[in-house]
Amino acid sequence: MASSKPLSRFWEWGRNIVCVGRNYAEHAKEMGSALPAEPLFFLKPSSAYVREGSPIERPYYCRELHHEVELGVLIGRRARAVPQDAAMEHVAGYALCLDMTARDTQQRCKDKGLPWTLAKGFGSSCPVSEFVPKEKIPDPHKLRIWLKVNGKLRQEGDTSSMIFSIPYLISYISHIFTLEEGDLILTGTPEGVGSVEANDEIEAGIRDVVSMKFKVVQGAEPRSLKRV
Secondary structure, eight states, X not given: OXXXXXXXXXXXXXXXXXXXXXXXXXXXXXXXXXXXXXXXXXXXXXXXXXXXTSOEEEOXXXXXXEEOEEEEEEEOSXXXXXXXXXXXXXXXXXXXXXXXXXXXXXXXHHHHTOOSHHHHOSTTOEEEOOOEEGGGOSOTTSOEEEEEETTEEEEEEEGGGBSSOXXXXXXXXXXXXXXXXXXXXXXXXXXXXXXXXXXXXXXXXXXXXXXXXXXXXXXXXXXXXXXX
């Protein structure tokens, strides 16, 4: 049965954003992290989505906001404990995504053994491009993704360098919790992550497929949260 919800606007109704960390060896190296023996992942709320035309807002508590460009995989059919060889049957398409990260906040969370939600789950932490139907990308492991800040190339990498393939990730995650239609999996970032400041312009793309631009703005501390 066809979905009554438009997959082309998944950001309006999709429930889960599943982000895979350290899925490119060179990125793990630049972060001083060991290569994972199994996928490392965390969640963002669906309110983290932001679309081109709206800004990326640096949280008021963050002083070091980093960009991470990633290929997003959109689930088009419910996936529960699916085997690897059937995993791609559950994919509806793709999107270019950014996993915006409050890096200084993340480090403080790590030091204290706390979850990363403050660092990874704030509003506008998941900019996404237009939906790209599965048929337009015959092999998602043969893509070139890139990111520029103020016109200068910061990140560029091939999805063939992923440590864990897309079928493996879908199968692995679906054995832990059910993936629903409209869920998005961010598959990790190549090396070259770095900080952005207020008024910077981020441009990113999948070569010959899609691109997007976002402006960075500084968020103000809510008056109701200020201590007196």
